[in-house]
Amino acid sequence: MPSIRASRFRSIAAVSAAAAVLVIPACGGGEQPELHSRVDIPGSAHVAPHWDYDAEGPDHWADLDRDYLACKSGHQQSPIDLPSHARLEPSEHITVDYHSVPELALVNNGHTVQANLPADNGNRIVVDGTPFDLAQFHFHLPSEHTVDGAGATMEVHFVHKSAAGKSAVLGVLMQATPDPSAFDPILAFAPQAVDAEITVTGPVDLRALLPGVVDQFRYQGSLTTPPCSEGVSWTVLGNPVPVAAADADRYRTLFAHSNRPTQPLNGRTVTLAGG
Template identity: 70%
Template sequence: MRKCFRRPHFTAAAVAAIAILALPACSSGANEPQANPAPHTPAHWDYDAEGPDHWADLDRDFLVCQRGHQQSPIDLASRIRLSPRDHITIEYAPVPSVELVNNGHTVQANLPAGNGNRILVDATPFELVQFHFHLPSEHTVDGVGTTMELHLVHKSAAGALAVLGVLLQARPGASPFAAVLGAAPAQAEAAITVAGPVDPRAFLPTDPDQFRYQGSLTTPPCSEGVSWTVLRTPVGVAAAEADRYRELFPHSNRPTQPLHERTVTLAGK
């Protein structure tokens, strides 16, 4: 005898329930919560084993150190002498104190926000946020460097950077950098407060001639778009102060980089 089977009847609700149960247990749908990726920690870099020639190999964020076309520092040579109106305007005054830090790469002095020190670059104001040193100098003039170099780093309200570079030449006697270089912490990541007044005007030469060009940070990540002004006339730094800095950082400079298609201008009297 042939057996007869009735086809089961499912309601619409039952069909929907079966479809839900058939879905994969681990969905990658857009609405599923995603784990937050771990924050990227920049790679360690230095001026020796992991020096400037290898910075781009250390971290993807450092690739512009090798591939960029507006890198700093550069060799400065006299170009077209411009009129004084092409100078940047420097408006400095004493500050009560600075925080002095050994950051493992250099000696850096941090200024409090709203300190009133600024430069005007093409009418845009940039506030002085910190200054630090390199040994030997990073910029050269006609291929010749100096004992050290001071970088005064400024930031605009929009976050753009402008750096004022001062070449320092070792000389006998005291210098305006004694209070800072003489107090530099010997241990990396150590910080102290240097009581002032600290007057950035004392760090500048009387000769206003200045080189101007577009460049980058001289340390990783070597970000470009930095407005550079380097004063042509060196300022004296005491030989003993330079020697003490050298004990902490035997060398802390990046070699000069290709100019590519950039123009360097010399604004003078």
């Protein structure tokens, strides 16, 4: 049974430094740490501006910064509404190679609760023969992807990176249940304060966070948060996993909603492979 070590609080500078090493911009996720308003000083590094899901929400992200223009002008944006009648392509099936990890570092980054994994943790997915190593996973409420217009209570995004620097995200829909779930040791101890970190000591079995049947929707998309960069290989599992209603409610007290609306498909192909 995973256990919890004491919370640690870090400065915004420290969080940003750690994110540069450990965190792939979330797909979601990159869910990047909370950042301050842009300051342009000659010779200084560009600082990305603050964004959120409310006043400076998805409809306004592209207006906040030149680096966020893809959020409005991109043609392969995520998330999308997944059609259950997607073309069946068995050859498109990806391999998910997950196992237990000794610990997770849970961080409240101001946008989501993110679980950072130890380096060289050995968890990965293989997409079209290319391995992508798992770096972190994080949550959205309600779900970002929908199936035939219907969403789920939450969604978890497992964010991976290849040796060439490409990103691949595995999305799993989460449906509320009155019973406990495999997410309890994670969501029950989600840090309350922004920039707070809590270490969950395991082992934590990542396979328990996936459905038993891994039917897969696949398409090419983007990060679901600024800068909304495209070229992300997306796989969303067709079967939801349970999440305790109490855990979803607890997460909702931290982030009332943390989802980008679905984006136009713009002629993209969505394929479906059986598990």
